[in-house]
Amino acid sequence: xxxxxxxxxxxxxxxxxxxxxxxxxxxxxxxxxxxxxxxxxxxxxxxxxxxxxxxxxxxxxxxxxxxxxxxxxxxxxxxxxxxxxxxxxxxxxxxxxxxxxxxxxxxxxxxxxxxxxxxxxxxxxxxxxxxxxxxxxxxxxxxxxxxxxxxxxxxxxxxxxxxxxxxxxxxxxxxxxxxxxxxxxxxxxxxxxxxxxxxxxxxxxxxxxxxxxxxxxxxxxxxxxxxxxxxxxxxxxxxxxxxxxxxxxxxxxxxxxxxxxxxxxxxxxxxxxxxxxxxxxxxxxxxxxxxxxxxxxxxxxxxxxxxxxxxxxxxxxxxxxxxxxxxxxxxxxxxxxxxxxxxxxxxxxx
Numbered sequence: 001x002x003x004x005x006x007x008x009x010x011x012x013x014x015x016x017x018x019x020x021x022x023x024x025x026x027x028x029x030x031x032x033x034x035x036x037x038x039x040x041x042x043x044x045x046x047x048x049x050x051x052x053x054x055x056x057x058x059x060x061x062x063x064x065x066x067x068x069x070x071x072x073x074x075x076x077x078x079x080x081x082x083x084x085x086x087x088x089x090x091x092x093x094x095x096x097x098x099x100x101x102x103x104x105x106x107x108x109x110x111x112x113x114x115x116x117x118x119x120x121x122x123x124x125x126x127x128x129x130x131x132x133x134x135x136x137x138x139x140x141x142x143x144x145x146x147x148x149x150x151x152x153x154x155x156x157x158x159x160x161x162x163x164x165x166x167x168x169x170x171x172x173x174x175x176x177x178x179x180x181x182x183x184x185x186x187x188x189x190x191x192x193x194x195x196x197x198x199x200x201x202x203x204x205x206x207x208x209x210x211x212x213x214x215x216x217x218x219x220x221x222x223x224x225x226x227x228x229x230x231x232x233x234x235x236x237x238x239x240x241x242x243x244x245x246x247x248x249x250x251x252x253x254x255x256x257x258x259x260x261x262x263x264x265x266x267x268x269x270x271x272x273x274x275x276x277x278x279x280x281x282x283x284x285x286x287x288x289x290x291x292x293x294x295x296x297x298x299x300x301x302x303x304x305x306x307x308x309x310x311x312x313x314x315x316x317x318x319x320x321x322x323x324x325x326x327x328x329x330x331x332x333x334x335x336x337x338x339x340x341x342x343x344x345x346x347x348x349x350x
Contacts, residue, residue, distance in 0.1 A: 004033045011263050012040060016223050022216030029256050038255070041262035041291030048266055049293050051337045054344030055325070056138065056271075057103035057299040059094045060308035061086040065111025067142070068177050071207060073238035073309045074111050080240050084304050085115060088124050095128055095135075098299045101325050102341045105136040107161070107296060112142035122155040129156040136343045138200075143184060146191045153195050158345075160192045161200040163231060166207065166214055167221035174209040189225055198346050200229030200269070205257055206249020207235040215257065223264060228346035229294075230261050230268055233275030238309065251280045255290040262291025269294050269346060284328075285335050294344065297328060 007025045011017055017025070062085045068076045086094075095106050106128060110116065121141070128137055138159035139152060149160070164185050166172050172182035192199045203218050204210075222230060234249030254276055261270060271294040272287025280286065284295055298305055329339045 001028075001030055001033055004028050004030070005036060008033070008037055008040065008263065011260065012044075015264050015266075017219070019213075019216050019220060022219050023212045025260070026212040026215050026256075029253075034252075034256055034259070037259040037263070038290050041259040042289065044262055044266045045291050045293055052293070052340045052342070052344075053288060053332050053337045054105070054269065054294045054342060055103055055328075055339055056105045056107045056294060056296040056344075057094070057098035057101075058107045058109060058274075058296045059086070059091060059098075060109050060298070060300045060304070061091055062110035062113045062116065063304075063308045064113040064115065065142075066114055067112050067180065069180065070175055070177070070242045071204070071235065071238070073240060075241060078240045081309070082307050084307055085113070086301070086304070088120075088127060090301060091124055092127055092131065094299045094301065095132055099132055099135070102339075103299070104134065104341060104343045105138060105159075106132075106299070107138040107140060109140040109161070116141060118148050118151045121152055125152060125155040125157050134343075136345065143188050146195070149188075149191055149197070150195050153197060157197070159198040159200065159229070161202075161229065161231060162189055162192065163200075163202040163204075164189060164218075164221065165203050166210070167203075167217040168214040171207075171209050171211075171214045175207060186221070186225075189227070193225070193227070198228040199225075200231055201225060201227045202229075202231035202233075204235040204249060205232055205254040206247070208243055208246045210235075219260065219264065222261070226265075228269060229271075230265065231271050231273055232257055232261070233273035234279055236275050236278060248279065251276065251283060251286065255286055258287060258290040258292055267346065267348075269344065271296055274298075285331060288332065288337055289335060295328060295332075295339070297325065 004025055007021050063074045064083050065074050136158040139157050140161040169182050189201055234254045236248050237243050237246050270292040272284040272292040276283035276287050332339055
């Protein structure tokens with residue numbers, strides 16, 4: 001435990017560790033070590049953001065996807081999915097409702113849908129910006145060309161989320177079919193930063209084949225990329241995927257990795273993810289208390305929420321839904337935090 005605590009202190013001072021140090025810290029976690037880590041993470045979080053928790057209105061606008069990732073419920077080969085696409089008018093209606101509820105960031109998330117040409121997405125982005133000029137637009141559309149990312153940025157998109165899922169090439173190959181490339185995904189992230197997006201990455205915790213070594217490589221890659229946002233959540237199996245019978249990730253390790261990320265990246269925007277709330281009724285609160293500072297309630301139309309099923313039992317209604325923003329606010333207040341009406345931009349000066 002003494003060595004683990006000294007490594008947490010080193011991470012706090014230097015914001016980086018060597019590969020073998022990361023492996024040791026991940027392998028030798030104990031409850032007392034974790035509590036020390038979380039206390040430090042909360043202290044950093046409070047110094048950077050006060051007790052403010054930022055909200056993003058999540059609009060899952062298409063569940064078509066050309067990819068066949070082994071872990072994903074909307075993978076190409078899942079014929080049991082009822083596919084849908086929202087029209088531009090339906091997306092704008094989501095924004096209208098979200099704005100009235102107090103959201104100032106809209107996250108457009110979808111599978112890699114070939115229907116989403118640059119022209120179509122530019123039209124949607126410009127329409128949102130025209131109607132809600134004080135709001136930020138975050139895109140999560142997967143891998144696209146440099147030119148496509150540039151066009152969408154010029155149309156008005158502010159942020160882009162693209163989880164790298166795993167930085168280790170061999171592990172990436174265990175999670176994806178041969179046509180998918182971990183190297184290409186990393187290059188997409190570098191392109192996004194170069195173009196000027198507030199860029200987010202992340203990984204699943206507890207995915208099949210994951211090891212302390214692969215998690216250590218994730219942390220080193222994230223330190224190198226220095227993203228503005230990092231979204232991590234536990235792996236949750238989906239019954240219509242090749243990983244249906246695999247063991248899911250744990251709350252314990254997810255929280256531990258969140259705490260390490262907060263110490264390494266004090267200014268980063270770290271969501272308490274839907275997956276965390278799916279496997280633990282208090283998952284979002286626990287995520288905040290481990291260092292997270294963002295929640296992303298669902299703004300999608302009620303009729304499609306259960307169709308965007310990346311994993312089994314995904315929460316999409318109740319207190320996790322955008323309509324119950326006051327319920328979520330009460331839950332945050334119960335642990336000493338408050339939801340704010342704020343874009344929650346990454347602030348370089350902090």
